[in-house]
Amino acid sequence: MPPKSDALQGSLDLLVLKILSRRSPLHGYAIMSAIQDISAEVLRVEEGSLYPALHRMEEAGWIRAQWVTKESGRRARVYELTAAGRKQLGAEESRWKAVAAAVNRVLREA
Amino acid sequence: MSTWRRVTNLFRVNGLNREIDEELQSHVAEAIANGRDPEEARRAFGSSLRHREASRDVRVGVWLDSLRSDAIFGLRQLRKNKIASIAAVLSLGLAIGSCMAAFRLIDAVLLRPLPVANADRLYEAPRHAVLKNESFTYNSWSYPLFKEIRAGVKEQAELIAASDSEPMDLTYKSDQDVERAQVQYVSGWMFPSFGLRPKLGRLLSENDNVQPGGHPFAVLSEDYWKSRFGEDPSAVGRTFRMGDRVYEIVGVIDGKFTGTEPGKMVDIFIPVMMHPGVTANDWGWLRTLVILKPGAAEEPVRAKMEVITRTLETQRMNGATDSMPQDVRDAFLNQQVWLEPAASGASDLRTGTRRPLAILGVLVILVLLIACANVANLMTAQASARAREMALRVSIGGGRWRLVQLVLVQSACMALLAAALGALFAWWAAPFVVGMINPPDNPARLLLPADWRVLGFGMVTALGVTLLFGLLPALRASAVNPVSALKGGEDPHARRRLMHSLIGVQVAFCFLVLFVASLFVATFERLSHVQTGFSAKGVLALDTVAKHAQPLEYWTQLVDNLRHLQGVEAVGMSDAPLLSGGNWSNFISVDGNPPNGISTCMRRVSPGWIDTLHIPLLDGRDFLPQDSQPGSVLVNQAFADAYFDGKSPVGRRFDIVFSGNSHMHVQAVGMVGNVRYSDLRQPFVPQLYLPFRIVGDDGKVQDMGGAELLVRTSNPNPILLAQFLRDQVPRGRPEFRVSRIRTQSEIILSHTVRERLLATLAVFFSVVALLLAGIGLYGVLHYYVMQRRREIGIRIAVGAGAANIARIVTTDAFVVLLIGSLAGLVLGMASARFMEVLFYQVKASDPAILVLPAAILFAVTLLASIPAVIRAVRIDPASMLRVE
Numbered sequence: 001m002p003p004k005s006d007a008l009q010g011s012l013d014l015l016v017l018k019i020l021s022r023r024s025p026l027h028g029y030a031i032m033s034a035i036q037d038i039s040a041e042v043l044r045v046e047e048g049s050l051y052p053a054l055h056r057m058e059e060a061g062w063i064r065a066q067w068v069t070k071e072s073g074r075r076a077r078v079y080e081l082t083a084a085g086r087k088q089l090g091a092e093e094s095r096w097k098a099v100a101a102a103v104n105r106v107l108r109e110a
Numbered sequence: 111m112s113t114w115r116r117v118t119n120l121f122r123v124n125g126l127n128r129e130i131d132e133e134l135q136s137h138v139a140e141a142i143a144n145g146r147d148p149e150e151a152r153r154a155f156g157s158s159l160r161h162r163e164a165s166r167d168v169r170v171g172v173w174l175d176s177l178r179s180d181a182i183f184g185l186r187q188l189r190k191n192k193i194a195s196i197a198a199v200l201s202l203g204l205a206i207g208s209c210m211a212a213f214r215l216i217d218a219v220l221l222r223p224l225p226v227a228n229a230d231r232l233y234e235a236p237r238h239a240v241l242k243n244e245s246f247t248y249n250s251w252s253y254p255l256f257k258e259i260r261a262g263v264k265e266q267a268e269l270i271a272a273s274d275s276e277p278m279d280l281t282y283k284s285d286q287d288v289e290r291a292q293v294q295y296v297s298g299w300m301f302p303s304f305g306l307r308p309k310l311g312r313l314l315s316e317n318d319n320v321q322p323g324g325h326p327f328a329v330l331s332e333d334y335w336k337s338r339f340g341e342d343p344s345a346v347g348r349t350f351r352m353g354d355r356v357y358e359i360v361g362v363i364d365g366k367f368t369g370t371e372p373g374k375m376v377d378i379f380i381p382v383m384m385h386p387g388v389t390a391n392d393w394g395w396l397r398t399l400v401i402l403k404p405g406a407a408e409e410p411v412r413a414k415m416e417v418i419t420r421t422l423e424t425q426r427m428n429g430a431t432d433s434m435p436q437d438v439r440d441a442f443l444n445q446q447v448w449l450e451p452a453a454s455g456a457s458d459l460r461t462g463t464r465r466p467l468a469i470l471g472v473l474v475i476l477v478l479l480i481a482c483a484n485v486a487n488l489m490t491a492q493a494s495a496r497a498r499e500m501a502l503r504v505s506i507g508g509g510r511w512r513l514v515q516l517v518l519v520q521s522a523c524m525a526l527l528a529a530a531l532g533a534l535f536a537w538w539a540a541p542f543v544v545g546m547i548n549p550p551d552n553p554a555r556l557l558l559p560a561d562w563r564v565l566g567f568g569m570v571t572a573l574g575v576t577l578l579f580g581l582l583p584a585l586r587a588s589a590v591n592p593v594s595a596l597k598g599g600e601d602p603h604a605r606r607r608l609m610h611s612l613i614g615v616q617v618a619f620c621f622l623v624l625f626v627a628s629l630f631v632a633t634f635e636r637l638s639h640v641q642t643g644f645s646a647k648g649v650l651a652l653d654t655v656a657k658h659a660q661p662l663e664y665w666t667q668l669v670d671n672l673r674h675l676q677g678v679e680a681v682g683m684s685d686a687p688l689l690s691g692g693n694w695s696n697f698i699s700v701d702g703n704p705p706n707g708i709s710t711c712m713r714r715v716s717p718g719w720i721d722t723l724h725i726p727l728l729d730g731r732d733f734l735p736q737d738s739q740p741g742s743v744l745v746n747q748a749f750a751d752a753y754f755d756g757k758s759p760v761g762r763r764f765d766i767v768f769s770g771n772s773h774m775h776v777q778a779v780g781m782v783g784n785v786r787y788s789d790l791r792q793p794f795v796p797q798l799y800l801p802f803r804i805v806g807d808d809g810k811v812q813d814m815g816g817a818e819l820l821v822r823t824s825n826p827n828p829i830l831l832a833q834f835l836r837d838q839v840p841r842g843r844p845e846f847r848v849s850r851i852r853t854q855s856e857i858i859l860s861h862t863v864r865e866r867l868l869a870t871l872a873v874f875f876s877v878v879a880l881l882l883a884g885i886g887l888y889g890v891l892h893y894y895v896m897q898r899r900r901e902i903g904i905r906i907a908v909g910a911g912a913a914n915i916a917r918i919v920t921t922d923a924f925v926v927l928l929i930g931s932l933a934g935l936v937l938g939m940a941s942a943r944f945m946e947v948l949f950y951q952v953k954a955s956d957p958a959i960l961v962l963p964a965a966i967l968f969a970v971t972l973l974a975s976i977p978a979v980i981r982a983v984r985i986d987p988a989s990m991l992r993v994e
Contacts, residue, residue, distance in 0.1 A: 028133065029140035047137065051130075076140070077133045 012045065012053050013062075014096055017081065017089040020063060025078035028054060054079060062088045176512070177519060184520030188527075191492065195524070198485045201882050202528035205474075205481035206571055207535025208875070212474040213567045214540040216467050219373060219460055222563070223453045225366045227305030233400040233408070233449040234456040235269075235415060241441040247448075249456070250394030253382060255422050259398070262418045266406035270399040271297045271382050274458070275374045279849040280352040288849065291334065291377040293352070294369050295385045295396070301329070303401055304367070309335075311346040311361030318381040322388045325381040328357045331369070334377035335362045354657060354815075355384070370399060371457030391426055397456055400449060408449055416447040438707050466868055469945055473626060473875045476619045478571075480879050482579040483612040483619075484886040489521065489583035490609055491893045500590040513588035514581075521580025522572075529572035536564075543867070582608065606897075609890050610922060613883075614930040617967065620876075620883040621934025622941070624963035625954075627872035629942065632952045632959060634869040637862050643785035643794070644688065644723040646854035648679070650828045651687040652819040653850045654839060659813035662803055664843055666735065669716065671842050672821060677831060680822040682719030683802065687818050690857055693788050698798075699765040699773065700753050708752045710766075710796045711787045715744070719799075720782050722822050723854075730760035730780030738803035738811070742779040749796040750781060766798070790861045791950055820854070828853055868948065880966065884974045891923055891978035902982050903990035916979045927971050931964055 019034045020026060026034065031054075032045045057063050062085030068078050081089070141151040188195040223229040236249045253271065260269040275294035282289070298318035306313060309332055318325040330338075330345065339345040349358050357380065369376030387393035402411060424443060454460075493500070503513060586608065654668075665683065673681045694712045697705035717733040728747060743766075750759050758781050765773040784794035804812040819839075823831050832851045839848045895902070902915060942954030952959070 027136070027140070029137045029144075033144070047134075051134065051137075055130075072143075074136055074139060075132065076136045077129075 011096065012049065013057060014089070014092040015043070015045075016050075016053065016057065017062065017085055017092060020079060020081045021086065021089055024080035025066065025068075026080075027076040027078045031079070057085070060088075061085075176515070180516050180519035181523060183516070184523040187492075187520055188523060194488055194492070197885060198488050199524055199528045199531065201481045201878075201885070202485055202525065202575065203531030203535065204878060205478040205532070205882075206525075206529050206568070206575065207532030207539065208474045208878075209478050209571055210532055210536035210564060210568050211539035211543065212467075212471050214536060214564055215543060216471060217563055217567075219454075219463055219467060221454060222372075224304075224370065224455050228303070228401050229453040231402045231404070232452050233402065234452040235398040235400055235412075236448055236450065237419070237445050238448050239441045239445045242437060248394070249397050251396050251398050252391050252394050253385070253388045253396060254391040255419065255426075256396060256398055258422055259415050259418045263400075263411050263414050266403055266411045266414075268299070268303050268401045268403070269297075270300045270303060270370075270401065271295075271396040272300065272370050272399055272456075273382070273385060273396050275369055275371055275376045277850075278352055278378075280350045280378075282348065282350045288847075290850075291338075292369075292374060293378045293380060294371075294374075294376040295380050295382045296370075298325075298381050298383075301363075306367055307364045308361045309364035310343055311359075313361050313363065314379065314381055319383055322383050325383050326355055326357045327360045327381065329379040330359060330362045331367065331375070331377055331379070332363055332365060333368055333375060338377070353655070357384075370397075370452075370455045372455045372460055373457050399452065399456065412447055412449045415449075419447055420445065462864065465945070465948060466864055469626070469868070469948070470871060472941075473623055473872060476623050477875050477879050477882070478575065479578075480616050480619050480623075480882045480886075482575055483616045484882050484889075485521075485524065486579040486583055487609050487612050487886055487890055489517070489579065490586065490612075491889060493517070493583050493587040494893070494897075496587065497590055500587050504590060510588045514584045517584035517587050518576065518580050521584070522576045525572040525576040525580075528575075529568050532571075533568055536568075543871070606894065606922075609893070610926050613886055613890055613923075614926045614933070616883045616886050617927055617930025618933035618937065620879045621931050621963050621967060622937050623872070623879045624876045624966060625934065625938035625959070626941070626945070627869070627876040628959050628962050629945070629949060629952055629954065630865065630869040630872045632956075633948065633950045634862060634865040636951045637790055637865050640786070640790050642689070642790070642858060643783055644725045646723075646858055648823045648825060648828045649723065649854035650821045650823060650831065650835065651690075651852050651854055651857065652821060652835060652839070652848050653816070654819050655816040655847055655849050656814070656845045657847070658845065659815040660843070660845055661813050662811050664846075665802070665814055665817060666716075668839065668842060668846055669718075669819065672819065672835070672838065675835075675838060677823050677825055677834075678821055679824055680718060680722040682722035682820045683716035683817050684719055684820060685714040685818060687820065687852070687854060687857055688713075688723070689786055689788060689790070689861060697767040698749075698753055698796075699767050700762075701764070705767055706753070708796060710749060710752075710798045712766075713787075713797065713799050714802055715799045716802050719820065720744075722820050723785075725785055726783040728781045728783060729758040730778070732780055733799075733801050736803070737779065737801045738805045739800050740774050740776055740805070742801060743776045744780045744782055744799040745778050746782050746794070746797040747784050748794045749798060752796040790858070865948075865950070880970050883967075884970045887923060887971055887974040888977065891919065891975050892981070894922070895919060895978045895982045899982075899985055899990055903985050903987040906983075906985060907987035907991065912983045915982050919979050919982045920975045923971060923975055927967060931967060934963075935960065 015035050016031055019031055019038075023034075028047075028050060032047070032050055035043055035045050054063070054065075058065050058079070062082060063079045064082050065077050065079050067075050069075050138148075138151050142148050188199075224232070226232070234249070235251075236247050237251075238245060238247050240246075251271075256269065256271050263269065273295035275292050277290050278293040279288045279290055280293075296314070298314040299316045301313035302315060308329075313329050314325075314327065318327055328350070335341065335345060346359055346361060349356050351357075363379075368374075369379075382388055382396065385395065387395050400411065400415075402408065420443065423445070427442075450456075500513060503516075669681050669683055672678055695709040696712060698708075698710050699705050715733070717735055717737075720727060720732055730744075733742065733744065745759055750756055753759070753764070754762065759778045760781055761778065763775065763777045765775055767773055782799075785797070786792070787795050787797060802814065802817070806812055821828075821831075821835060825831055829851075836848045836851065839846050902918070905915065905918070939954055946954075
């Protein structure tokens with residue numbers, strides 16, 4: 001059961017899930033940079049909201065985390081999508097599209 | 111899955127924190143590696159503490175986390191008020207422990223099903239008759255009758271014959287190495303019917319149930335096989351001698367089955383066909399167990415059994431019922447058969463201790479409630495000290511349920527600690543109590559495993575107790591009004607009212623426990639001072655058997671030999687010791703008239719027996735060696751009262767009427783004093799003594815296979831002579847052997863075992879209850895004085911005397927005492943009716959019984975109020991007013 005989330009959190013979940021669906025596993029910093037790069041620096045994700053969101057989605061079972069050791073010897077926690085996450089992504093995407101369409105319509109016709 | 115991980119995460123919070131920190135650090139490192147300014151990256155991240163909190167809430171679950179911190183806080187609170195907490199945990203632990211011990215006993219005796227298949231369809235069939243408005247239940251059946259009934263209900267039910275198990279002497283090697291084992295005679299088909307399987311060899315079956323005396327086989331219980339043979343598989347095939355027969359061990363049962371009687375653990379099972387009474391139709395020695403076939407209804411089976419029983423019993427009496435007094439005949443002819451569920455087995459321990467155990471259970475629960483009230487009071491007093499803390503919590507946003515949870519968790523901590531303590535106590539106490547129920551000679555053995563039933567019971571008790579003593583104070587503490595509490599004043603009366611009513615409840619229960627205890631103590635006291643009519647001091651009872659029946663002269667020689675031994679004062683011989691439970695009775699017909707309905711109890715005794723037991727000879731003479739049956743008898747005073755209007759019957763002739771309506775003509779040669787025959791509680795019954803010299807129709811004196819030798823020693827502790835006598839008996843003739851030795855005193859004591867147990871436990875519980883109530887009262891009064899010290903200070907300042915102050919402090923306590931005692935009295939009178947059957951010459955309305963608990967409670971209240979009064983009187987008005 002997805003928790004109720006405000007619009008911003010909802011879109012953060014959507015972005016994270018989408019990134020992870022393309023290339024995973026990724027650690028937190030990589031997810032953040034990816035969102036920033038792809039959106040051409042328009043969307044900036046706060047560290048302060050990224051990690052609680054990641055942990056929340058992990059608890060919800062949408063993503064799965066794992067500790068890996070990188071070449072530098074530092075341990076990193078990497079995330080990848082689960083089957084439930086893929087389904088959630090679909091739901092989030094269609095909801096986003098509906099919201100976006102609705103906003104567009106308001107902008108157009110008001 | 112996710113919830114579970116939250117729970118597991120709960121217990122590794124520190125590890126979790128580290129993990130979260132490490133992840134965040136790796137993030138910062140990554141950022142720096144990608145060319146960000148270290149300072150800026152860290153600043154962008156903000157407080158790591160905040161992240162940790164946010165992430166942890168997600169991963170642990172807020173509620174669980176709060177529970178954990180409440181538990182830690184609760185334990186810290188308990189540690190802070192060390193003395194109070196220890197007192198509370200100890201008293202609760204004692205109470206919970208008593209509860210668990212009582213549960214273990216009740217479970218083992220009454221509740222736990224036998225480890226057999228079909229336990230849910232297992233019944234016992236006792237017989238029931240009503241005579242002179244009194245109902246009698248008897249469990250014993252004769253085998254021929256059992257056989258007919260079994261054939262009669264074969265379609266609907268399987269019947270199993272099982273004797274009451276008995277400790278028997280047996281020898282595996284030489285006849286000198288006698289050992290004792292618990293033996294039960296059972297139908298061969300019991301084993302397949304109960305779905306029991308052999309661990310070794312074979313079990314008994316229908317084939318071991320054919321020829322009387324023809325199946326000398328034995329099956330061991332697994333427990334006995336382990337303890338006696340150390341699990342040696344070669345035990346199967348070994349032989350042992352028991353009585354005058356040799357038995358072969360054919361198998362060992364797989365599993366925990368140790369017979370059908372809770373309280374007795376059978377070691378050796380023997381086919382019923384080997385019982386000496388298997389062909390006798392007038393010897394009832396077996397219990398009838400019934401397994402209903404699936405789908406069979408109870409009532410038709412019962413009715414069928416009843417019809418067969420009545421028909422056969424009437425046939426057996428062969429017209430003798432005609433000469434019975436009307437009411438006796440009616441009772442006999444209208445006997446009923448009952449079917450009682452026996453999933454947990456059938457035994458005298460079960461029927462005999464059902465009510466005592468129930469009372470024990472109630473007493474224990476009362477003590478538990480008293481302990482709960484005590485702790486609740488303690489918590490309430492504590493809560494008043496914590497009112498400011500609570501108010502602070504409310505003002506910074508603590509929800510009401512959050513506060514209730516806080517206090518309840520603290521209660522639960524206490525209850526769990528107490529339950530752990532209680533479990534330890536129960537672990538020790540239950541076997542101890544079983545040890546006390548036992549007649550020393552024939553120990554009851556109960557399986558008392560600490561299994562999930564006991565564990566579950568303990569957990570439920572702890573939980574219930576938590577709610578009982580914790581909820582009220584929790585609700586009250588959480589209902590704090592922050593404004594008034596922080597200002598330092600709140601309504602003190604409400605809290606005091608709660609505490610007073612709790613004390614009132616305590617007093618009422620305490621009174622009840624004391625009341626019940628004094629009833630049981632009085633019963634025990636009166637029973638142990640019952641006049642038995644003979645002297646048991648220094649008397650040993652030797653069950654003596656001969657390998658083969660021996661002529662009477664040999665037995666007489668044996669008695670003479672013993673009489674001349676050092677330390678022996680007198681020796682007599684009888685068929686069974688007095689008060690050993692054996693019951694043998696018949697009707698008497700005087701001058702050819704029909705019997706008057708009063709039966710006479712019989713005993714067979716030798717010359718010198720009455721002197722050995724110091725029974726007074728009132729008229730006529732003792733038996734002489736030539737007195738024989740039929741011919742001479744001795745009678746007692748009660749006999750003269752019952753049949754000869756109190757006049758001495760010495761020299762008179764009359765008839766003994768045996769079952770089957772055969773008469774024996776005898777003459778009384780002596781009259782002796784009354785003695786208790788089989789029960790201490792019964793009034794003296796008419797008794798008749800027959801001589802051992804039985805002359806048969808062919809004019810020959812019958813041989814004897816066994817007798818009870820009663821030896822009066824000059825030693826105050828006669829059991830010291832036991833081994834000496836055991837060695838002396840076979841000296842003259844090796845055929846003689848002592849199979850068991852008891853003291854006569856121990857036989858008498860075994861009659862008051864239940865009363866002693868109840869009295870001891872009741873006294874123990876009263877002491878606990880008094881202690882708890884005393885502590886409770888003391889606590890409340892102390893709290894009361896603390897709260898009113900300002901007022902008391904002012905009163906002293908304006909000249910109130912010590913007496914005046916004492917009155918102010920204690921008035922409420924004594925009012926509560928009065929009300930509580932009255933309530934307890936009402937409860938006690940109401941419950942006494944339920945316990946009446948257990949009393950002996952004691953009435954609940956006895957003034958002494960009523961006054962004693964009240965006086966004790968009053969004394970305890972006085973004692974508990976002294977420290978508070980002293981404290982109140984010593985309040986120094988100057989310093990008190992200065993503080994304020």
